[in-house]
Amino acid sequence: MAQKHQTPLLDELEKGPFPSFVKEMKRAAEHSEYAQDLLGQLELSYKEKVTHWKHGGIVGVRGYGAGVIGRYSDVPDKFPGVAHFHTVRVNQPAGFFYTTSALREICDIWDKYGSGLTNMHGSTGDIILLGTKTDNLEPIFAELSSRGWDLGGSGSAVRTPSCCVGPGRCEWACYDTLELTYQITQKYQDELHRPMFPYKFKFKMAGCAVDCIAAIARADMSIIGTWKDNIQIDQDEVRNYAQSGMDIQKEIVDMCPTGCMSWDGNELKINDEDCNRCMHCIAKMTKALRPGKERGATILLGSKAPIVTGALMSWVIVPFMKMEPPYEELFDLVDRIWEFWDEHGKNRERIGELIERLGFPTFLKEVGLDPHPAMVKEPRRDPFFFWSEEDIEK
Amino acid sequence: MSELPQRQTDIGPPHFSKFLPPVIKNNYGQWKYHEIKSPGVMVHVAESGDKIWTVRVASPRLLSTDTIRDICEIADKYCDGYLRFTTRHNVEFLLSDESKVDPLVNELKEKGYMIGGIGARISNVVHTQGWVHCHSAATDASGLVKAMMDELHEYFHTKELPAKVRLAVACCVNMCGAVHCSDIALVGVHKTPPRIEHEKVKNLCEIPSTVASCPTSAISPDPKNKSVKIKLEKCMYCGNCYSVCPAMPIADPKNDGVAIVVGGKVSNLRSNPMFSKLAVPWLPNNPPRWPEVTDAVKKILDAYIDGAKKHERLGEWIERIGWEKFFKITGLEFRLQHIDDFTFARETWRMAATFKW
Numbered sequence A: 001m002a003q004k005h006q007t008p009l010l011d012e013l014e015k016g017p018f019p020s021f022v023k024e025m026k027r028a029a030e031h032s033e034y035a036q037d038l039l040g041q042l043e044l045s046y047k048e049k050v051t052h053w054k055h056g057g058i059v060g061v062r063g064y065g066a067g068v069i070g071r072y073s074d075v076p077d078k079f080p081g082v083a084h085f086h087t088v089r090v091n092q093p094a095g096f097f098y099t100t101s102a103l104r105e106i107c108d109i110w111d112k113y114g115s116g117l118t119n120m121h122g123s124t125g126d127i128i129l130l131g132t133k134t135d136n137l138e139p140i141f142a143e144l145s146s147r148g149w150d151l152g153g154s155g156s157a158v159r160t161p162s163c164c165v166g167p168g169r170c171e172w173a174c175y176d177t178l179e180l181t182y183q184i185t186q187k188y189q190d191e192l193h194r195p196m197f198p199y200k201f202k203f204k205m206a207g208c209a210v211d212c213i214a215a216i217a218r219a220d221m222s223i224i225g226t227w228k229d230n231i232q233i234d235q236d237e238v239r240n241y242a243q244s245g246m247d248i249q250k251e252i253v254d255m256c257p258t259g260c261m262s263w264d265g266n267e268l269k270i271n272d273e274d275c276n277r278c279m280h281c282i283a284k285m286t287k288a289l290r291p292g293k294e295r296g297a298t299i300l301l302g303s304k305a306p307i308v309t310g311a312l313m314s315w316v317i318v319p320f321m322k323m324e325p326p327y328e329e330l331f332d333l334v335d336r337i338w339e340f341w342d343e344h345g346k347n348r349e350r351i352g353e354l355i356e357r358l359g360f361p362t363f364l365k366e367v368g369l370d371p372h373p374a375m376v377k378e379p380r381r382d383p384f385f386f387w388s389e390e391d392i393e394k
Numbered sequence B: 001m002s003e004l005p006q007r008q009t010d011i012g013p014p015h016f017s018k019f020l021p022p023v024i025k026n027n028y029g030q031w032k033y034h035e036i037k038s039p040g041v042m043v044h045v046a047e048s049g050d051k052i053w054t055v056r057v058a059s060p061r062l063l064s065t066d067t068i069r070d071i072c073e074i075a076d077k078y079c080d081g082y083l084r085f086t087t088r089h090n091v092e093f094l095l096s097d098e099s100k101v102d103p104l105v106n107e108l109k110e111k112g113y114m115i116g117g118i119g120a121r122i123s124n125v126v127h128t129q130g131w132v133h134c135h136s137a138a139t140d141a142s143g144l145v146k147a148m149m150d151e152l153h154e155y156f157h158t159k160e161l162p163a164k165v166r167l168a169v170a171c172c173v174n175m176c177g178a179v180h181c182s183d184i185a186l187v188g189v190h191k192t193p194p195r196i197e198h199e200k201v202k203n204l205c206e207i208p209s210t211v212a213s214c215p216t217s218a219i220s221p222d223p224k225n226k227s228v229k230i231k232l233e234k235c236m237y238c239g240n241c242y243s244v245c246p247a248m249p250i251a252d253p254k255n256d257g258v259a260i261v262v263g264g265k266v267s268n269l270r271s272n273p274m275f276s277k278l279a280v281p282w283l284p285n286n287p288p289r290w291p292e293v294t295d296a297v298k299k300i301l302d303a304y305i306d307g308a309k310k311h312e313r314l315g316e317w318i319e320r321i322g323w324e325k326f327f328k329i330t331g332l333e334f335r336l337q338h339i340d341d342f343t344f345a346r347e348t349w350r351m352a353a354t355f356k357w
Helices: A008-012 A019-029 A033-048 A102-111 A135-148 A175-187 A189-193 A234-241 A248-253 A280-284 A328-344 A351-358 A360-367 B022-027 B066-078 B099-109 B142-152 B198-204 B207-212 B240-244 B293-305 B314-321 B323-330
Strands: A087-090 A097-099 A117-120 A127-130 A205-206 A221-227 A261-263 A269-272 A295-301 A315-321 B032-039 B043-047 B051-057 B062-064 B082-085 B091-095 B167-170 B184-189 B218-223 B227-230 B258-261 B277-284
Touching: A008 A019, A008 A033, A019 A033, A019 B066, A019 B142, A087 A135, A097 A102, A097 A315, A102 A127, A102 A135, A102 B066, A117 B066, A127 A221, A175 A189, A175 A205, A175 A221, A189 B198, A234 A248, A248 A261, A248 A269, A248 A280, A295 A328, A295 A351, A315 A328, A328 A360, A351 A360, A360 B022, B022 B043, B022 B051, B051 B099, B062 B066, B062 B091, B066 B082, B066 B091, B066 B099, B091 B099, B099 B227, B142 B167, B142 B293, B184 B293, B198 B227, B207 B218, B207 B227, B207 B240, B258 B314, B277 B293, B277 B323, B293 B314, B293 B323, B314 B323
Parallel strands: A205 A221, B167 B184
Antiparallel strands: A087 A127, A097 B082, A117 A127, A117 B062, A221 A295, A261 A269, A295 A315, B032 B043, B043 B051, B051 B091, B082 B091, B184 B258, B218 B227, B258 B277
C-alpha cells in the first residue's frame, strides 16, 4: 500500500540509532488503512503542536464496563481511517512471559480487526491493541476470549495487576509475585471488568525492595517482598569479590545506610538487627549475599500520580505478612480497605487521598490494623490528637 | 463475516506457567545468583546448576505486528519460542543453551536491534501515548523518547554510568507513566487556563463534578449560563477539569511545553524512594526533535556523570551536593516556579541556615 499522506516531520524520526516508532507505524501502514491515517493525523499534530484526539466516549464489549478506551479523531474528514480508533486492553500474563505461538495468535487477531499497532506494554501492564472501530470490538473479544485471553481494567475499576519477574528469574524474590498477581487478577475479575469504585485501584507486586515494577510509586496497593531473619552470607564469595577488585569497605560497608556492616579484609559481618533490608549490599554482591529465609512482604498503600492534590508514594500499613496461597489474610484486608473506601470515598478520590483527608489513624481503626512504629518515619510534631470514648475516665 | 467463536467472560489472563521455558519451570524460585556479562547479556544460575541467559534489546514500545512476528521468528530460532518483555518495554530473549548466545547476539546486531540496558546504564524509557493516541497530551511522548534516546543511546548499549539512570516521559500531568519517581523525567505541561465553551458545557458536563475536580477551587458554578466560571489567578493549568468536562479544552499550541523533573527513584537501595523534583519548569514544544529539551537533559546527565560517586543515583548525588549546587553546576536557571506553593510546599522550604554559596 503506498503511503497516503506526506510526513516530512515524522520522517525525521525514522533517522537515528534508537528504534523508531515511526518505522513501526509505516510498517503497519503497508497493510492498514488505520495506520495510514494515523500517520497523517500525527504529522498534523507535529505541525500544529496540538493533539487531534477528542475526549474518549463510552464504548466497550457486552457485559463489561472496562477494557476498551474510546478514542475519536477531531479531524475525521481528513483522516477517516482513525475516525474511531479505540484501544483494547488485553490482560498480559504475569511477568510478561510469552511463547511465540501466543504472540502470533494475538497478532493474527489484531491484523484482522485492528490497526496492526500495539504497545508492548501499556504503563499499567496490559497488552495494548491500539486502534479499531466500534463494530470490531465484539468480534475481537470473541476471538480473544475463546482462545483464553481476557480484557484488562480501565476507569474506576481494579486495574490490571502486574508484577516483576519474581521467582521466574530472580534470586531475590521474597514471595511468588507471579502467582499472587494471577490469583489477585482471578479473584477480582468482577471488580476489574465492571467499574464500581470511587476511582481506579491498582495492585503491583514487587519481589523485593529493589522494586523493579515501581510498586511504591504507582500502585494503590504495593506489595513488596522482604524477610525477617538474617541475610545469608557466603564468606568465600565475599573474599572472591574482594580479590577480583571490589573495594568492599567503600562500595558496600560505607554505603550501607544503617552502618550495620563491617569488613576486616577477611570476613563481612552484618548486625542484622540494625539492617533495614534496603538491598544495596545484596544487589552489589549477588554471589555472596542473599535475602534471609523467613520471607514474606510488606504491604504499603496509597501511591498515585500528581492529579489531584499532588503525587503520593505508598506507605506501610502492614509491616510483614506471609504471602502464601490461598492468601486469605491479604484478600480479607483488601475487602476491609474497599469497604472503608466505598463508605467514605468521594467520586474520583483515590484511597491514598481519602486516608489523607480522614487521617491515617481513622483508617487504621476502621480497617482494624494495629498501629506500629514501622508505619511512620517519625511520630507527630503537633499536640492535636483524638481520643475515643473508652480512653476517657467517666 | 465468518461465524465468530463463542465468547467467554471473566476468565482472566492465561496462567503464566503456560509461557515459561522448561529451564524456568525446573528452577522456579530456586535461582542462586546472576552475573551481568555485557551491557545486554546476563546469566542467572540456579541451585541445580542450570543456567538461563537473557539477551535484552530496546523497543520503541509502539510495535507493529510485523515487528512482533520478526521477534518471534528470532525467538523460535534461538530460544525454543520463549521470550518476555520487561516493565520498561525491552524485549528479553531467554536461552538455556550458552552456545546459542553469541549467534543470537550477532543476528540481532545484523538486523539492527539495539542490545543493552542492563546494569549501571540507561534502560528503555517508560512513556505515555502523547499525540499518537491521547486527548489530553500537552506534548508527544514517543517523539520525545526517540529524540532523547538518539542522543543518549551509547548509555544504553555501551557506556557505563555511576548507577542506573531511569528516564521517563509523560505527555501531561496525569502522568500515566508515573514518571514522578524517575532519575530524569519529561512532563508535558500547560501554561494557560482552560477555555470554557459555555454552549457545550450545558450538554456535555456535570457541573458539580466539574467544580469538584479543581484542586485549587478555581472553578465555581455559573447558574446564569448553566455553566461554570474560572478564577483565572487560581488556576495552575493541571487540566483535571478537562478530564471531567470535555467543554473546557486546555491545549494551547503556543504555550504548551515540556518540564523536566529529576532525582527520583523507586528502589530502596541505600536511600529511601524519592520523588522527582523540578529542574526546568518549561521548554518549548519543538518537534520533531525538541533540541532545547534534549540539550537540557544532556546537561543534567553530564553533570551527574562528572560528580556522582559509584553506585550513587542521580537523586542521591543531588542530595549530597545540595540543590543550590545542582543549579550552579548545571547552569539551569532557578525561577519562581521552582518554589513549591502547592500541597506539600512547607516541607520543601529550607528551615536551616546551612546552604552552599
